[in-house]
Amino acid sequence: MNTPFALKVFAGVASIVYIAAFIQGYTPFRWYPLLGEASLEDLPRSAGPAMGWYSWIVVCAVVGAIAAAIALFIPKKLTEGVGPTLSWLVPGLVVLYTFYYEWHWFIE
Amino acid sequence: MFTGTLITVLLILHGLAGVALVGLTTHQAIAVWKTRPLAAKNFVQAYVNTRASTYTNATVLIYIATFIGGGLIYPTYVMDVKSSLTDASMNPPIGLFEIKEHVAVYGLAMLPSYWWLWKKAAPSEHVFARQMNTTLIALIVWWSFIIGYILNNIKGLL
Numbered sequence: 001m002n003t004p005f006a007l008k009v010f011a012g013v014a015s016i017v018y019i020a021a022f023i024q025g026y027t028p029f030r031w032y033p034l035l036g037e038a039s040l041e042d043l044p045r046s047a048g049p050a051m052g053w054y055s056w057i058v059v060c061a062v063v064g065a066i067a068a069a070i071a072l073f074i075p076k077k078l079t080e081g082v083g084p085t086l087s088w089l090v091p092g093l094v095v096l097y098t099f100y101y102e103w104h105w106f107i108e
Numbered sequence: 109m110f111t112g113t114l115i116t117v118l119l120i121l122h123g124l125a126g127v128a129l130v131g132l133t134t135h136q137a138i139a140v141w142k143t144r145p146l147a148a149k150n151f152v153q154a155y156v157n158t159r160a161s162t163y164t165n166a167t168v169l170i171y172i173a174t175f176i177g178g179g180l181i182y183p184t185y186v187m188d189v190k191s192s193l194t195d196a197s198m199n200p201p202i203g204l205f206e207i208k209e210h211v212a213v214y215g216l217a218m219l220p221s222y223w224w225l226w227k228k229a230a231p232s233e234h235v236f237a238r239q240m241n242t243t244l245i246a247l248i249v250w251w252s253f254i255i256g257y258i259l260n261n262i263k264g265l266l
Contacts, residue, residue: 036109
């Protein structure tokens with residue numbers, strides 16, 4: 001089993017899936033703090049603000065875990081040069097993209 | 109959603125865990141770039157000369173604990189702080205916190221590979237990956253800590 005590569009795949013895939021889910025608004029469930037409950041449907045404004053953060057975490061954890069499970073079976077000789085870099089380069093680029101994407105808060 | 113004394117206690121615990129995390133990750137991130145053994149004749153050399161791998165488990169555990177704490181108090185932030193900032197049209201602090209909530213997740217996702225690089229890989233292997241992982245996590249922790257501190261101060265002023 002290629003455990004080291006799987007852990008690095010998890011870091012990269014989970015980061016990409018998180019930002020993708022956030023940008024695309026893919027929110028399977030939302031938490032409504034005013035009501036103190038989660039909902040699979042978009043509730044009316046009277047329900048108060050909706051939080052998608054928990055949903056994006058679940059989505060990226062599930063997809064990252066699936067990708068890591070697949071990566072376990074990739075032969076080590078194919079991943080020796082890629083794995084270590086993947087563990088920091090992909091999350092690092094996603095961090096930079098996050099700053100770029102959220103920059104509108106500072107210029108509006 | 110937590111309110112009253114409980115949210116205050118949780119916020120303080122979250123902040124204290126953040127202080128510990130800043131100390132751990134900063135120390136480790138500086139030590140990981142050490143290229144040769146030092147004599148530790150002064151404070152800076154002694155600071156760099158630490159056994160950096162011994163910080164790993166504590167970093168992982170406290171990061172997770174801090175993340176969970178942040179997740180618990182987040183609804184109160186949305187209802188109390190973010191709504192006040194929105195009413196006051198203070199977009200930059202909202203943006204700062206938006207970035208914090210995202211990068212904290214990336215740091216969490218990096219923890220398994222970070223742990224492996226420190227605890228399972230041989231010290232002479234994957235050195236640059238270990239350095240970059242550790243440094244990126246330290247930067248994420250610093251950003252999260254400072255932005256949380258700024259937001260807490262702003263809400264106190266509103």
